[in-house]
Amino acid sequence: MGVERKSLAVVCSRVVPMGMTSALARVLRRVGGGPILDRLAELPGADLTTLLLGLMRLRTARLSPADVFRRYGSDRFVTPADVPYERLRATEDRLMSLLPTGFRPVTLAPVAPLGLHSVVGSVHQDKVLSTVRGNEVAADPTNGLALVAATERRRLGPRSTDEVRLAAAQRVVRAQAFTAPGLSAHFGLLGLVTAGRDTGDLGFERRHAVEHLRYIATVLPDPVELRLTAWEPRCSVVVDAVREALPDVAIVEDPAREAGREYYTGFAFSAWTNGIGVADGGFTDWTQRLLGNRKERLCTSGIGIDRLAASATPMT
Numbered sequence: 001m002g003v004e005r006k007s008l009a010v011v012c013s014r015v016v017p018m019g020m021t022s023a024l025a026r027v028l029r030r031v032g033g034g035p036i037l038d039r040l041a042e043l044p045g046a047d048l049t050t051l052l053l054g055l056m057r058l059r060t061a062r063l064s065p066a067d068v069f070r071r072y073g074s075d076r077f078v079t080p081a082d083v084p085y086e087r088l089r090a091t092e093d094r095l096m097s098l099l100p101t102g103f104r105p106v107t108l109a110p111v112a113p114l115g116l117h118s119v120v121g122s123v124h125q126d127k128v129l130s131t132v133r134g135n136e137v138a139a140d141p142t143n144g145l146a147l148v149a150a151t152e153r154r155r156l157g158p159r160s161t162d163e164v165r166l167a168a169a170q171r172v173v174r175a176q177a178f179t180a181p182g183l184s185a186h187f188g189l190l191g192l193v194t195a196g197r198d199t200g201d202l203g204f205e206r207r208h209a210v211e212h213l214r215y216i217a218t219v220l221p222d223p224v225e226l227r228l229t230a231w232e233p234r235c236s237v238v239v240d241a242v243r244e245a246l247p248d249v250a251i252v253e254d255p256a257r258e259a260g261r262e263y264y265t266g267f268a269f270s271a272w273t274n275g276i277g278v279a280d281g282g283f284t285d286w287t288q289r290l291l292g293n294r295k296e297r298l299c300t301s302g303i304g305i306d307r308l309a310a311s312a313t314p315m316t
Contacts, residue, residue, distance in 0.1 A: 014262040032246075045134050052132035076185045077129065077173060083309045088188060091309040092169050095190045100215050103165040103192060110133040110170075116143050120286050122262045127176045141170040141191030142300040143286070149195035149298065150290040158293055161269060163196035169305065186303030194285050198295045202234065205239035205267065208299040213242055216271045216279045216301065217249045221311060225272045227254040229282075235267040242269075274311060279303045 005238055028037060040048065069138040081088065096105060111131060117139050129137040146229055149164045156162050173186045192215070194208045217224050226249055228239045243251055260268050260282065268282030281301030288296045 020280075022044060049133050056132060058099070075194055076177075077175075081184065081186070081188075081306065083306050087309040088305060091305050094188070094221055095303060095305070096167070096169060098210060098215070098219050099163075099167050099192075102163075105166045106145060106148055106166050106168045108138065108141055108148075108168045108170050110138055112114040112138050112144055113148070113200055116147070120290065121284075127174055129173045129175050129235065135245070137173045138170055138279065139172050140174065140187050140302065142193055142284075142302055144168065144170070145191055145193040146195075146284070146298060146300070149193050150296075151285045151294065153195050153287060156293075158291070159197070161197050161199070163194060165194050167192045179180040183308040184306070185309075188309075190303040190305055192281075192301045194299045196297050198297055202237055204297045205235070205238050207285075209238050209267065209269070210245040211282055212299055212301040213249075213269060213271070214246060216281075216303065217246060217250075217304055219303070220271060220273045220278060220308070223250065223273065225250045227252050227257070227270045227272065229254045229268045230266070231261060231264075232266040238267050260301075263316065271303075274309065277308060278307045278311075 027139055040051075043051065060253065063118075069302045078218070078283045099105070112135060114130060114134050114136050115125075121140070121143055123139065128139050131137065145166045147170055149166055149315040153160070156164075159196065167190065169188060170189045171186055171188050175185070192212060196204055196208075198204060217226065219273050226246070228242060228251060230239050230253075231279055239253060254270070257268065260280070263284070264281055267284050269280070270277055271279035279301060281299070284298050284300055286300045307313030
């Protein structure tokens, strides 16, 4: 229908990380070559789901309880959390109890629409746990909250200046292999988002960077260090606003930061305590793209609940 069919090389470059193309090509040769991938990709969603569900039925029919038990012992996605439940629950309760005025807690679904993290965000699809039903397991609560915020902003109307403040604690799954000690394929995150409309002179950005960072500095145990990155020179006023609003917090400018450069727009931050990075955030264009309105603004932040709960410094 006028759409050019992509070559296997192009498809491979999109669906697998660099260096893994040969592995995908090997599998495709075994099942009939590159065209089969194109044909599967072109199936309507319901038909693909039917096919994959049938495949899963065939595969599970060949399993025994011993097979399932062996998989449990070797699959990093299904092992319980290392941090004791009591510490996780106490940490989550404290974070929620101290939410800034106006933030509304949301109970997000454990799965999201397929493509949320890679199409709306910029996370590679291979780092997300996709399902056979056209969904993907939540990898970050701020992505899910962005969908809720965009829905509410659309209801308010394109010229509304009313702001939407949302928060959610969610256990998420990341598919990339973590090698550092203490990191797991699943962990708890507290996500906050503030959605609104551009008010000029980076007024939205200055207000809500301060709001998010003041909350983060309040809930983290001392010593707290905030690292601020203004990738765009105009965002230096956001850095100035944070410094002025939080004079008693250690603030460091981090212009060399590269992590999240394709994820955030213009300005990003991270928060550290006792040398451990436990929070990250910044501005994104997600609601702009979801609503097709360049005037939309979104400030996001996330706090690692597991990391905070595992901290040796008790929280009071």
